[in-house]
Amino acid sequence: MRQKSKQLEYERLVLVYSDELLRYALWLCRDKNMAEDLVQETCMRAWKSLDKLRDTSSSKAWLMTILRNEHARQYVRYRPDMVDLDLDMLSLRDTDNDTSPDAFALKQALNELADEYKEPLLLQVIAGLSCEEIASVCGITKSATMTRLFRAKQKLRDVLRPEEDQVGK
Amino acid sequence: MKCDDFKFEYTVAPNEIGAEAQNHQLSCAECKSFVEQQGKFEQQLEGVINCTVRDDLRHSLRDHVIRHKPVFWGFPKVSIALAASLLMAVGIVSINQAPNQGSTQYSALPIDQLVVEHFEHDGITSTNVSHQLDPQQLAQVSKQFGVRVTLADDISFAEKCPIGDSYGLHMVYQYHDQPVTVIYMPEITLRGTLPFQYAGLHGWVKPLKNGSIAVLGGSTIEIPAEEFADEAIEWL
Numbered sequence: 001m002r003q004k005s006k007q008l009e010y011e012r013l014v015l016v017y018s019d020e021l022l023r024y025a026l027w028l029c030r031d032k033n034m035a036e037d038l039v040q041e042t043c044m045r046a047w048k049s050l051d052k053l054r055d056t057s058s059s060k061a062w063l064m065t066i067l068r069n070e071h072a073r074q075y076v077r078y079r080p081d082m083v084d085l086d087l088d089m090l091s092l093r094d095t096d097n098d099t100s101p102d103a104f105a106l107k108q109a110l111n112e113l114a115d116e117y118k119e120p121l122l123l124q125v126i127a128g129l130s131c132e133e134i135a136s137v138c139g140i141t142k143s144a145t146m147t148r149l150f151r152a153k154q155k156l157r158d159v160l161r162p163e164e165d166q167v168g169k
Numbered sequence: 170m171k172c173d174d175f176k177f178e179y180t181v182a183p184n185e186i187g188a189e190a191q192n193h194q195l196s197c198a199e200c201k202s203f204v205e206q207q208g209k210f211e212q213q214l215e216g217v218i219n220c221t222v223r224d225d226l227r228h229s230l231r232d233h234v235i236r237h238k239p240v241f242w243g244f245p246k247v248s249i250a251l252a253a254s255l256l257m258a259v260g261i262v263s264i265n266q267a268p269n270q271g272s273t274q275y276s277a278l279p280i281d282q283l284v285v286e287h288f289e290h291d292g293i294t295s296t297n298v299s300h301q302l303d304p305q306q307l308a309q310v311s312k313q314f315g316v317r318v319t320l321a322d323d324i325s326f327a328e329k330c331p332i333g334d335s336y337g338l339h340m341v342y343q344y345h346d347q348p349v350t351v352i353y354m355p356e357i358t359l360r361g362t363l364p365f366q367y368a369g370l371h372g373w374v375k376p377l378k379n380g381s382i383a384v385l386g387g388s389t390i391e392i393p394a395e396e397f398a399d400e401a402i403e404w405l
Binding site for chain 2: 005008009011012014015016018019022023026027036039040043102103106107110121122124125126130131146149150153154156157160
């Protein structure tokens, strides 16, 4: 791939997907600075291996896979020491706008979800990946992805149900 | 299809439900109401998960790579000599083999998809501006493409943006008080006009003397007829 084309393709990827990458990174790292570093490293790796991207229609899933692998490589071992619930909520409060009780409850429930359920959900909501793409990013089958998405959403809906019932009454 | 099966399929991925589920949704009142509730929930979830990202992130990511690109002369000269020898050897072998596939990957991406993909990036922010753009600023950007925009009075946004493997002139034109996105792509050609309607957008891409022009907007926005393309820009 010629240098100019590579540069343009890289810019296109950064332009289109950087927001999604950062959002996903924020949920993985639960810290703004760490998330930005992770996205930066992901972009660096993407730049280095851009020649390996054969199918541009899967570039979003490709980038998410790089980010996920990079996170596993660099950050997972630091998490238990650096993140407790308070820090968690603090950093999340710092990064979004919805401060309603429902949103808070959802956020907390999302935080408490096991990673195996949370990851497919985040990839669907943040990156808009299909079940098949999520399966390839997470290295699981499509049916396992579907089951995990269903359970994750069901669990989160349950958090809101008591409120809905009260409103109904 | 049973209601429980529909609910499972819809909960998992509302955008991926099959034809059978779609038909079920139309005919079942219980599932219709489920879809409404689920829609609200998905919106709530999206609001919680998706946070605001600072505007300069993408610029800092571009700069990061540019700063860290390996400098050619920074490599030891012996390595360069070895690499050159290896490349020459590979080249000699390749000459005797079948021609490679040549074109870059993204050029295979359909032109309408390129346009929609670009719109997804800054379509919302670009259409938020409703006042007229400084004519000098517009002239400056369009000059880089060797064109003059004849609709200057109604242009509210103009920027040089990467589209596919080249650059395009991304503009927002206020048509009947509605923002319509116009992208002139000097290096992307096509044989005939290509109408499209997907991803909540509709529009068309039309070939020009040099390159092509895309006109698109949200599904409820009225967009100009194809003749618009012939009047929108002039070559310098």
